[in-house]
Amino acid sequence: MVSFHFGLPDGERIRALKQAGCLLLATATNLDEALACKAAGVDAVVAQGWEAGGHRGMFDPDADDDRLGMAALTRLLVLRSGLPVVAAGGIMDGRGVRAALDLGAVAAQLGTAFIACDESAADAAYRQALTSEAAYHTTLTRAVSGRPARCLRNRFTELGAQTTAAIPDYPVAYDAGKALNAAAKAVGEYGFGAQWAGQGAPLARSLPAADLIAALVAEMVA
Numbered sequence: 001m002v003s004f005h006f007g008l009p010d011g012e013r014i015r016a017l018k019q020a021g022c023l024l025l026a027t028a029t030n031l032d033e034a035l036a037c038k039a040a041g042v043d044a045v046v047a048q049g050w051e052a053g054g055h056r057g058m059f060d061p062d063a064d065d066d067r068l069g070m071a072a073l074t075r076l077l078v079l080r081s082g083l084p085v086v087a088a089g090g091i092m093d094g095r096g097v098r099a100a101l102d103l104g105a106v107a108a109q110l111g112t113a114f115i116a117c118d119e120s121a122a123d124a125a126y127r128q129a130l131t132s133e134a135a136y137h138t139t140l141t142r143a144v145s146g147r148p149a150r151c152l153r154n155r156f157t158e159l160g161a162q163t164t165a166a167i168p169d170y171p172v173a174y175d176a177g178k179a180l181n182a183a184a185k186a187v188g189e190y191g192f193g194a195q196w197a198g199q200g201a202p203l204a205r206s207l208p209a210a211d212l213i214a215a216l217v218a219e220m221v222a
Contacts, residue, residue, distance in 0.1 A: 001022065001023045001024075001025065002017055002022045002023070002024055002025070003024075003025040003026065003027070003046065004024070004025070004026040004027065004042075005026075005027045005055065005057045006027075006055070006057060006058075006059070006147070007026075007059040007060075008026055008036065008037065008040050008042070008059075011040065011041075014040055014041050014042070015041075018041065023043050023044070024041070024042045024043045024044075025042065025043065025044045025045065025046055025086065026040075026042045026045060026046065026057075027045075027046045027048050027057030027088075028045045028046065028047060028048065028057065028077065028081075029048050029050075029056060029057055029058050029065065029066075029068065029073070030066050030068060030073070031076055031077065031080055031081065033057075033058075033059050034047070034077045034080075034081035034083065035080075035081060035082075036059070037081075037083065038081060038082050038083050042083070043083070043084070044083055044084040044085070044086060044106070045077060045081055045083045045084070045085055045086070046085075046086045046088050046109055047070065047073045047074045047077045047085050047086065047087050047088060047089075047105070048070075048073075048088045048089055049068065049069045049070025049071070049072075049073050049074070049087075049088065049089025049090060050067045050068060050069050050070075050089065051069060051070055051089040051090030051150075051198050051199040051200065052070070052088055052089035052090065052111070052150060052198045053111055053112045053138065053150045053151065053196045053197040053198030053199075053201070054111060054149055054150065054151075054196040054198075055145065055147055055148070055149040055196075056140070056147070056148040056149065056150075058148065061142075061147045061148055061170075065148070069089070069090075070087055070088065070089035070090055070091070070100070071099070071103060073089075074087040074100060074103045074104065074105050075103050075104065078103065078104030078105065079104070084106040085104065085105045085106060086105060086106065086107045086108065086109050087100035087103065087105035087107070087108050087109065088108070088109035088110075088111070089198060089199075090198050090199050090200040091108050091109070091110050091113070091200065092110070092112065092113045092200035092203035092204065093113075093203065093215075093216065093219050094215065094216045094217065094218065094219020094220035094221075094222070095219055095220075096108070096200075097110075097216060097219075097220050098219075098220045110216075111196075111198065112196075112197050112198040112200055112201055112204060113200070113203075113204060113205070113212065113216075114209060114212065115127070115130055115196075115197065115204055116130055116131075116204045116205060116206040116207075117206070117207060117208060117209045117212055118206075118207070118208045118209070119208070119209045123190075123193070125185075125190030125191075125193060125195075126193055126195050127206075129152045129154065129195050130152065130195075130197060130201060130204050131204075134152040134153045134154065134195075135152060135197065135201035135202045135204070136201075136202055137152075137153045138150050138151065138152055138153070138197050138198065138199055138201055139151065139153050139157050139161075141156075141157045141160045141161070142160065142167050142173070143156055143157060143159060143160020143161075143163070143167060143173070143177070144156055144157070144160070144173070144174070144177050144194050145170050145171070145173055145174035145177060145194070146167055146168055146169045146170035146171065146172060146173030146174060147169075147170040149194075149196065150196065150197065150198060150199075151194060151195050151196045151197055152195040152196075152197045152201065154191040154192070154193065154195055155189070155191030155192055156177070156180075156181075156191065156192045156193070156194075174194075177192070177194065178194075180192050181193050181194070
């Protein structure tokens with residue numbers, strides 16, 4: 001399986017991947033992007049709702065964003081895209097997964113739900129922020145990477161909200177942000193990390209990943 005974010009590769013690459021037997025997925029934040037995925041030969045589309053943590057999968061980061069939530073976007077793409085739909089954004093438990101399936105999605109994609117798992121690479125500061133008041137106030141910012149992305153409010157997002165300077169494009173800003181975070185951590189400041197999280201962040205559970213999967217399944221069928 002190969003999944004694309006930030007748009008689509010060219011036709012030659014898509015044909016080569018399909019010839020190699022790969023199942024292709026791509027992220028869409030609106031119907032036009034989903035239709036482009038279908039025209040390109042993608043096998044299924046990830047409906048990324050506005051609630052989702054991490055980078056917005058917009059094809060054009062400077063285009064108007066309709067900010068469609070997971071439920072509305074999933075239902076729209078199920079009915080109009082002509083592709084199987086994977087729902088993403090704000091899904092944190094089995095009831096959320098069941099709701100996505102009831103909307104017609106073939107699957108649900110969870111990210112923030114796994115950040116607090118034992119196997120996650122999130123550092124201690126990230127985990128602590130996830131259980132703090134910041135989890136209730138996620139924000140979309142370009143400051144961290146140069147592209148719109150949802151994360152926990154911290155000193156980096158505050159800096160982005162206050163600055164009037166032009167933010168370099170991705171990945172230049174992302175590389176600079178990583179360097180800034182490394183320098184800050186070296187002196188005991190942990191508020192400049194890329195602490196990605198969706199709007200469901202307060203519902204994150206600290207469990208081994210296998211236990212979380214088991215809980216999701218149990219909640220789905222309850």
